[in-house]
Structure formats: structure tokens, C-alpha cells
Amino acid sequence: MPLATRRAPGRPLLRHPAQVIVTAFAAAVVVGTLLLMLPVARPGAHGAPAITALFTATSAVCVTGLATVDTASYWSDFGQAVILSLIQVGGFGIMTLASLLGLLLSRRMGLRTRLTAAAETKSLGLGDVRAVLVGVAKVSLLFECLTAVLLTGRFAFGYDEPWGRAVHLGVFHAVSAFNNAGFALYSDSMTRFVTDPWICLPLAAAVVFGGLGFPVLLELRRLLGRPREWSVHTRLTVGTYAALLVIGFLFITASEWNNPGTLGPLHTPGRLLAGLFQAVMPRTAGFNSLDYGQMNDGTLLGTEVLMFIGGGAAGTAGGIKVTTFILLFFVVYAEVRGEHQVNAADRRIGERVQRQALTVALLAVGLVVSATLLLLGLTGLPIRDVLFETVSAFATVGLSTGITGELPTSGQLVIAALMFVGRLGPVTLVSALALRETQRRYTLPEGRPLIG
Amino acid sequence: MPLATRRAPGRPLLRHPAQVIVTAFAAAVVVGTLLLMLPVARPGAHGAPAITALFTATSAVCVTGLATVDTASYWSDFGQAVILSLIQVGGFGIMTLASLLGLLLSRRMGLRTRLTAAAETKSLGLGDVRAVLVGVAKVSLLFECLTAVLLTGRFAFGYDEPWGRAVHLGVFHAVSAFNNAGFALYSDSMTRFVTDPWICLPLAAAVVFGGLGFPVLLELRRLLGRPREWSVHTRLTVGTYAALLVIGFLFITASEWNNPGTLGPLHTPGRLLAGLFQAVMPRTAGFNSLDYGQMNDGTLLGTEVLMFIGGGAAGTAGGIKVTTFILLFFVVYAEVRGEHQVNAADRRIGERVQRQALTVALLAVGLVVSATLLLLGLTGLPIRDVLFETVSAFATVGLSTGITGELPTSGQLVIAALMFVGRLGPVTLVSALALRETQRRYTLPEGRPLIG
Ligand SMILES: [K+]
Ligand SMILES: [K+]
Numbered sequence: 001m002p003l004a005t006r007r008a009p010g011r012p013l014l015r016h017p018a019q020v021i022v023t024a025f026a027a028a029v030v031v032g033t034l035l036l037m038l039p040v041a042r043p044g045a046h047g048a049p050a051i052t053a054l055f056t057a058t059s060a061v062c063v064t065g066l067a068t069v070d071t072a073s074y075w076s077d078f079g080q081a082v083i084l085s086l087i088q089v090g091g092f093g094i095m096t097l098a099s100l101l102g103l104l105l106s107r108r109m110g111l112r113t114r115l116t117a118a119a120e121t122k123s124l125g126l127g128d129v130r131a132v133l134v135g136v137a138k139v140s141l142l143f144e145c146l147t148a149v150l151l152t153g154r155f156a157f158g159y160d161e162p163w164g165r166a167v168h169l170g171v172f173h174a175v176s177a178f179n180n181a182g183f184a185l186y187s188d189s190m191t192r193f194v195t196d197p198w199i200c201l202p203l204a205a206a207v208v209f210g211g212l213g214f215p216v217l218l219e220l221r222r223l224l225g226r227p228r229e230w231s232v233h234t235r236l237t238v239g240t241y242a243a244l245l246v247i248g249f250l251f252i253t254a255s256e257w258n259n260p261g262t263l264g265p266l267h268t269p270g271r272l273l274a275g276l277f278q279a280v281m282p283r284t285a286g287f288n289s290l291d292y293g294q295m296n297d298g299t300l301l302g303t304e305v306l307m308f309i310g311g312g313a314a315g316t317a318g319g320i321k322v323t324t325f326i327l328l329f330f331v332v333y334a335e336v337r338g339e340h341q342v343n344a345a346d347r348r349i350g351e352r353v354q355r356q357a358l359t360v361a362l363l364a365v366g367l368v369v370s371a372t373l374l375l376l377g378l379t380g381l382p383i384r385d386v387l388f389e390t391v392s393a394f395a396t397v398g399l400s401t402g403i404t405g406e407l408p409t410s411g412q413l414v415i416a417a418l419m420f421v422g423r424l425g426p427v428t429l430v431s432a433l434a435l436r437e438t439q440r441r442y443t444l445p446e447g448r449p450l451i452g
Numbered sequence: 453m454p455l456a457t458r459r460a461p462g463r464p465l466l467r468h469p470a471q472v473i474v475t476a477f478a479a480a481v482v483v484g485t486l487l488l489m490l491p492v493a494r495p496g497a498h499g500a501p502a503i504t505a506l507f508t509a510t511s512a513v514c515v516t517g518l519a520t521v522d523t524a525s526y527w528s529d530f531g532q533a534v535i536l537s538l539i540q541v542g543g544f545g546i547m548t549l550a551s552l553l554g555l556l557l558s559r560r561m562g563l564r565t566r567l568t569a570a571a572e573t574k575s576l577g578l579g580d581v582r583a584v585l586v587g588v589a590k591v592s593l594l595f596e597c598l599t600a601v602l603l604t605g606r607f608a609f610g611y612d613e614p615w616g617r618a619v620h621l622g623v624f625h626a627v628s629a630f631n632n633a634g635f636a637l638y639s640d641s642m643t644r645f646v647t648d649p650w651i652c653l654p655l656a657a658a659v660v661f662g663g664l665g666f667p668v669l670l671e672l673r674r675l676l677g678r679p680r681e682w683s684v685h686t687r688l689t690v691g692t693y694a695a696l697l698v699i700g701f702l703f704i705t706a707s708e709w710n711n712p713g714t715l716g717p718l719h720t721p722g723r724l725l726a727g728l729f730q731a732v733m734p735r736t737a738g739f740n741s742l743d744y745g746q747m748n749d750g751t752l753l754g755t756e757v758l759m760f761i762g763g764g765a766a767g768t769a770g771g772i773k774v775t776t777f778i779l780l781f782f783v784v785y786a787e788v789r790g791e792h793q794v795n796a797a798d799r800r801i802g803e804r805v806q807r808q809a810l811t812v813a814l815l816a817v818g819l820v821v822s823a824t825l826l827l828l829g830l831t832g833l834p835i836r837d838v839l840f841e842t843v844s845a846f847a848t849v850g851l852s853t854g855i856t857g858e859l860p861t862s863g864q865l866v867i868a869a870l871m872f873v874g875r876l877g878p879v880t881l882v883s884a885l886a887l888r889e890t891q892r893r894y895t896l897p898e899g900r901p902l903i904g
Binding site for chain 1: 752
């Protein structure tokens with residue numbers, strides 16, 4: 001299985017990239033668990049039980065946001081700082097590592113030449129790694145700072161929080177939002193801000209930018225006004241993300257419009273804002289300004305579909321990724337139209353990429369169904385809640401109808417495992433599959449959007 | 453779109469086979485609806501309302517078995533005879549038409565040469581049609597008579613029914629079983645016979661044989677003891693059907709073992725028999741000897757998976773078909789193993805067939821999810837029951853947790869439409885797609901199991 005087919009200018013660093021990623025994330029979870037078990041991580045004299053620390057650390061590193069305990073009251077300031085660090089490490093880690101894998105995979109993505117002007121190879125040099133690390137750090141810092149400033153101002157001026165507290169709240173939620181983590185310092189997430197656009201809109205914007213992925217952000221910075229020059233990956237990601245956002249907004253708003261437990265009591269602008277917020281969050285941030293426990297079963301199912309699809313590749317979002325979804329859509333579309341080739345965004349989509357997308361999607365379905373069956377057997381909870389919980393965990397979303405805290409230890413372990421596999425499975429699977437491709441037949445320029 | 457590429461010995465009969473099938477089934481539904489609206493179809497002076505007649509006729513023609521009214525008490529003997537005729541017409545129709553389409557599609561399936569010894573062409577002559585019609589009629593009559601004799605004997609000797617009534621019961625349930633229709637003359641389906649192997653086993657056997665499909669039955673008759681000579685279609689169908697039967701039996705029995713509403717009160721042999729019966733019926737017959745309304749949510753989800761996969765192609769079963777499912781499994785397996793070719797049962801599976809299987813499966817998922825969202829919006833019923841109902845309708849299974857009778861008219865129309873599309877969609881879609889293939893590249897002998 002040769003990962004480096006030609007000698008690169010720099011030294012090849014990642015010989016088994018999938019192993020590197022899994023090991024790094026597992027190590028972060030272990031360190032986080034140990035830190036959260038320290039007595040100083042909790043108010044009072046005793047530390048958290050191992051299962052609680054493990055679940056929280058996994059949820060933070062995998063930027064999921066599911067929590068069996070109330071983040072604000074259960075953990076001390078130290079504990080919250082650990083959680084925030086784990087979120088930052090997890091979000092930064094997945095963004096950089098997935099971008100590096102994208103570099104390895106994709107000659108046509110354009111990332112390499114723009115980033116390093118290096119020759120087209122299948123191995124990575126130190127220069128690539130440095131460029132990606134610096135690029136992701138800059139992007140993260142930029143968006144997190146912007147969001148934190150806006151939120152801090154609103155907390156200070158709109159809610160009369162003291163400045164120290166306002167900064168604490170602003171920074172925590174900004175980092176949590178950009179990294180699509182969904183951890184909040186309010187026990188009811190963002191429910192109290194449901195009609196406050198000054199809180200909801202910056203959070204939603206940070207979630208969207210983090211969820212589009214680093215390659216897309218990098219390209220948008222250069223070519224924002226020139227969509228004709230966008231790569232196939234950027235076109236598919238932005239187009240699909242936007243379409244799903246509009247569809248999700250219309251669906252959720254219409255479906256919940258008269259529900260007395262959710263949108264019903266709000267005035268019309270409030271309903272629209274809350275609908276928009278709940279349309280952004282399944283992709284895959286996990287904040288909520290409405291109570292999902294009160295939602296219609298139909299809204300939950302629609303939200304599950306959005307969560308499963310997820311966000312952009314090589315970003316902080318989870319799910320099977322929008323490119324995987326839209327590629328399968330184009331495969332079906334081509335087949336129904338009787339076309340031999342599958343085209344998307346003016347590019348032919350190769351058969352291997354089609355099969356990789358199919359593999360990611362079907363394995364994901366199998367994983368979610370298996371985990372749901374297991375959890376139903378372990379808990380006896382209703383399928384309405386359990387299916388929502390497993391899709392949320394797999395896609396590292398963090399939304400819940402409220403059963404997370406009720407899960408027995410065995411159920412918590414299932415969800416923790418699902419978060420870990422959901423976070424790393426699609427990206428490592430696709431890269432492992434794609435890096436193994438040895439023999440490609442070119443008949444037309446081949447488009448290769450990042451999937452998984 | 454040339455459907456006849458070479459002139460066949462006989463006159464080409466089916467120029468637009470998909471249209472023929474859809475028209476024929478729609479006509480059968482219309483005729484059945486009109487007959488069931490006659491006052492004579494019901495006890496008393498008044499006929500059934502149009503929606504009830506339409507729903508029942510659609511359910512019968514599509515051999516589904518979902519019912520908004522109690523078949524035994526709501527309809528007169530005439531009405532029951534109409535329903536039985538519709539079942540026989542629907543089951544015979546789908547078996548012959550799907551087999552004829554299989555003939556059109558498949559040069560390698562072996563059906564043509566064995567049946568008619570005609571040259572390999574892509575058009576059908578009168579000889580083909582006659583051979584298939586006679587073959588299906590013989591097979592149906594054989595299995596239905598065998599089952600009816602066994603059932604009638606049991607009803608007469610085991611339950612002291614008068615002979616006329618015993619024959620009535622025996623014939624109705626035998627026809628219903630072989631055609632995978634699931635209509636029963638007991639308001640609680642087969643629940644009262646849950647521990648009676650003399651009723652349950654003949655029914656289950658008839659369901660299995662009807663659900664394997666005509667091409668498989670034809671080949672099994674010739675080559676029963678020589679599995680090495682089976683075609684790829686037969687090998688995949690029999691193997692997958694058997695594997696899913698075993699898995700379903702183990703899963704359902706284990707999952708319901710201690711449920712006081714289902715298996716709990718039975719002795720151990722009764723539990724095993726009931727587990728077996730409930731493992732056969734989702735494929736896709738629709739009789740039940742346990743109350744699905746009382747089942748665990750996990751059992752329902754597992755049953756939904758079995759129903760969605762369904763039975764064999766060109767038989768009376770519904771669903772996406774076992775061959776579609778197993779092909780996708782092999783595609784994923786090959787991709788994960790890094791193999792360029794997808795092989796199943798010692799044959800290479802062509803890329804077009806892979807894409808057709810993917811198309812059928814994904815469109816089916818989209819259809820079921822859309823119908824579920826629609827029905828949730830129309831009824832406000834729990835997702836546990838609605839999802840089970842839509843999967844059951846799509847796969848023409850007929851199992852229900854008991855909400856069919858509670859559906860509003862709009863909901864009944866959705867389910868009726870879903871039964872019709874579920875019955876005809878996969879087979880017509882696949883044949884439309886496959887008949888359009890103009891340009892095949894042969895590199896290895898290509899295996900073409902029937903899918904959809
Ligand atoms: K999240
Ligand atoms: K049925």
C-alpha cells in the first residue's frame with residue numbers, strides 16, 4: 001500500500017495518515033478524561049466519575065456537544081477551560097488533518113498549488129504541513145475572535161453581564177460555535193436567546209463558516225466574487241450547503257409554526273429567526289434555541305436527515321458530508337437520465353469516487369441502525385428519542401431530545417463510541433480507500449470533490 | 453430507446469413494458485374498487501365508501517394486506533371473493549410481468565434458453581410470453597393447492613370447522629400466503645394460531661416459495677441438488693434470503709423473548725415458532741401471529757430493515773429485493789478491500805448494475821422518508837407507528853402496529869399511493885434503466901442478477 005508514490009520535495013511525514021489521526025484523537029480523549037477526573041475540575045472536593053469524564057472528553061474532542069451533565073454547573077472554571085481546550089484541539093485537529101488528507105488525495109482540488117506551489121505528488125512535505133497548520137490557525141482565530149467580540153458586546157450591553165463574565169461567555173460560545181461543538185454554558189443551551197438576533201446570528205455565522213471546511217474558506221477568500229473560477233469541491237460544497245439550509249429553514253419553520261411547545265408562542269420574526277437557527281444547527285453544531293423534546297416527530301425526522309448529511313469536508317462539521325450526499329444524488333440523477341457518465345459541476349465524477357461515496361453512506365446507515373438497535377435494547381427508551389440521539393452522536397451534532405443524562409453507563413459508552421467513530425470514520429475511511437487507488441484511467445478531466 | 457434490438461422469432465409484444473405494467477395494475481385497481489363499492493360486496497344494503505374500496509382494492513392488487521376495515525366482518529362472501537381475485541390477479545401479474553422483464557434484461561440469467569430455447573435477443577415473442585404465463589400459473593397452482601390442502605385439513609380436524617368453511621379458510625389463506633398478500637379472515641390475523649405449527653409452517657413455506665420468485669423456483673426444480681450449477685441470480689437470492697431469515701429469527705426471538713405483550717407468555721417451543729413466523733412474514737407477506745402494537749421499538753426497527761430489503765425479484769414479494777441489497781453489500785465490501793472489480797457468486801458485477809442497485813435503494817429511501825414526513829404532518833401519530841406503516845406499505849408487506857384504521861382519508865391516500873409505487877416502482881425502474889443500456893463493455897463474463 002504505497003502512500004508516497006513519488007519522492008516529494010520535503011520529507012514524507014504521514015505514512016499512515018488514518019492511524020495518525022485515530023491515535024492523536026484517542027490520546028486527546030485520554031488526556032481530557034484524566035484532567036476532568038481531577039477534583040479541581042469540579043466544584044467541591046470530589047472529582048467526576050470516570051464514565052462522566054470520558055463521555056464529556058469524547059464529546060468535546062469530537063466537537064459533538066452531547067452532555068450527560070450540565071456543563072455550567074457540574075464543572076468548575078478549570079473543568080470548563082479543559083472542555084474548551086479539548087474543543088479547540090479537536091476542531092483544529094480535524095480541520096488540519098482532514099485538509100492534509102485532502103492534499104494527499106486531490107491533485108485537482110487546487111489546494112496544493114495555491115498553498116505551496118509544490119509539484120503534484122502523493123506525499124506530503126514539511127512545507128505542506130506547516131502551511132496547513134498556519135492557515136487553519138489563522139482562519140480559526142479570525143472567526144473565533146470576530147464572533148467572540150460580537151457575543152461579548154451583546155452579553156455586556158444587552159444583558160448587563162460584568163465584563164469578565166461577558167468575555168468568558170463570549171469566548172466559550174464563539175470557540176464552541178466555530179468548531180461546531182455545541183457546548184453551551186446554559187443548561188437549556190441557547191433557548192433563552194431564541195428571539196435575540198445579536199446572539200443567534202453571530203453563532204449561526206460562526207457555525208456555517210466552521211462547517212464549510214478549510215479548503216472552501218481558503219478558496220472563498222481568493223475567489224469570493226468569482227464563482228466561475230471555484231473548484232468543483234467548493235462549488236458542490238457551497239451549493240449543497242446553501243440549498244440544504246434553505247430547505248431546512250422552510251421545513252422546520254413550517255413544521256413547527258403552530259407547535260405550542262416550540263415556535264407557537266413566538267411572534268413572527270421570532271419564529272423565522274428560531275427556524276433559521278434550528279436549520280443551521282443540525283449542520284452539525286448542536287446549539288438549540290428551541291426544546292427538541294417538544295418538537296413534532298416529523299421535525300425530528302427531517303432534522304435527522306439534515307444531521308446525517310452534515311456539513312463540508314475538512315471542516316469542523318460531521319455527518320457523511322454534503323459532497324458525499326450530492327455525489328450520490330448526481331449518480332442517481334445520471335442513472336435515471338440514462339447517462340453513462342456522472343457529471344457534477346462540469347466535471348466527470350470517477351467511478352471510484354462514486355463507490356467511495358456509496359461506501360461511506362451505506363456504512364454510516366449500517367452504523368446508525370446498529371447503534372440504534374443496541375441502544376433500544378439497552379435502554380427501552382422510545383425510538384423517537386433514541387434514533388435522534390444516535391444520529392446526533394454519529395454526525396457529532398450534539399442535539400438531543402433530552403435523554404442523554406438518562407442513559408445507563410452502557411448506553412453512554414455506546415454513544416461515546418459512536419461519536420468517536422462518527423468523527424473519524426468517514427474521513428479516515430475515504431482517505432484509506434482513496435490512497436489505495438493505484439490504477440486510474442483518465443478519459444476526461446476528472447473532478448474529485450472531497451467526500452466523507 | 454430501442455427495446456427490440458434484433459428481430460425475435462416471435463412478434464415483439466412489449467414495446468414499453470413499464471407502461472404496460474403500470475396500466476394493467478391501475479386498471480385492476482379501478483375494476484376492484486368499483487366491484488367493492490357494489491352493495492353486494494358488503495353485508496347489509498349499502499356499499500362501501502369509495503376511499504375504503506380504493507384502499508382495499510389497492511392493497512389487494514399490490515398484494516400488501518394493509519386494511520382499514522376488518523376483512524372478515526366488513527366484506528360479504530362476494531366482497532371476499534373479489535379481494536381474493538384481486539390478490540390472485542396482482543400476484544400472478546407481478547410474477548409474470550417481472551419474469552418477462554427479466555427475460556428481456558438478462559441474457560445470462562439462463563431463463564430464456566431453459567424456457568424457450570430461443571436465440572438471445574432483446575425482444576420477446578409470443579412463445580416467451582406463453583411459456584412464462586403457463587409456468588407461473590403451474591407454479592402458483594401447485595403451491596396454492598398444497599398449502600390449501602394442508603390448511604383445510606387442519607381447520608377441519610384441528611378446529612372442527614365444517615368442511616365448506618374449512619375449504620373457504622384454507623383456500624383464502626393459501627392464496628393470500630403464496631402471493632405474499634397477508635390478507636386474513638381473522639381480525640387479529642394469525643394471532644390465535646401462534647403456537648400451532650400446522651397452520652404457521654404451511655403458511656410460512658408458501659410465503660417463502662412465493663417470495664423467492666419465479667426464475668429461482670424454475671431453476672430450483674431442475675437443479676435442486678446441484679447448487680454449483682445455479683445461476684448467479686439464484687445463488688444470490690437463495691443465499692441472502694436464507695441468511696436474512698436466520699438473522700431475523702435470532703434477532704426477533706431474542707428481542708421479544710421476555711416481552712409480556714408478545715413472546716413472554718408462551719412456552720419455549722411456542723416462542724421459537726412465533727419468532728420464526730415473525731421472521732418470515734416481513735419478507736413480505738404480512739401475516740402476524742404476534743401483536744406488533746405490543747412489540748419493542750427495537751424489534752420494530754429491525755423488522756423495518758427486513759421489510760425494506762424484501763424478498764426475491766420476479767416473485768410476489770416486495771421491497772428493494774434481496775439481490776439489490778446484497779449487490780450493494782458486495783460493492784461496499786469490494787471498495788473496503790480495495791478491489792477494482794465487484795464480484796459476487798463468482799461473477800463480476802457490472803458498473804451499470806451497481807448503479808441501478810444504488811438508484812433503486814436510494815430512491816426507495818427517499819420515498820419512504822418523504823412519505824413518513826408527509827404522514828407525520830397529516831396525522832400527528834408517533835413516528836414509531838408511522839415509519840412502520842410506511843415501510844410496510846412501500847415494501848407491500850401489510851404488517852401494522854394498528855394505525856391503518858385510524859388514518860384520515862388523506863393518510864389513506866398516501867398509503868395507497870405508496871403501496872402502488874412500492875409494488876411497481878423498483879421493477880419498472882430497473883427495467884426502464886436496464887433496457888436503455890446501449891453500450892456495454894465486456895471484459896469478463898458479466899453476472900446480472902435481477903434486482904429491484
Ligand atoms: K456539534
Ligand atoms: K404483503
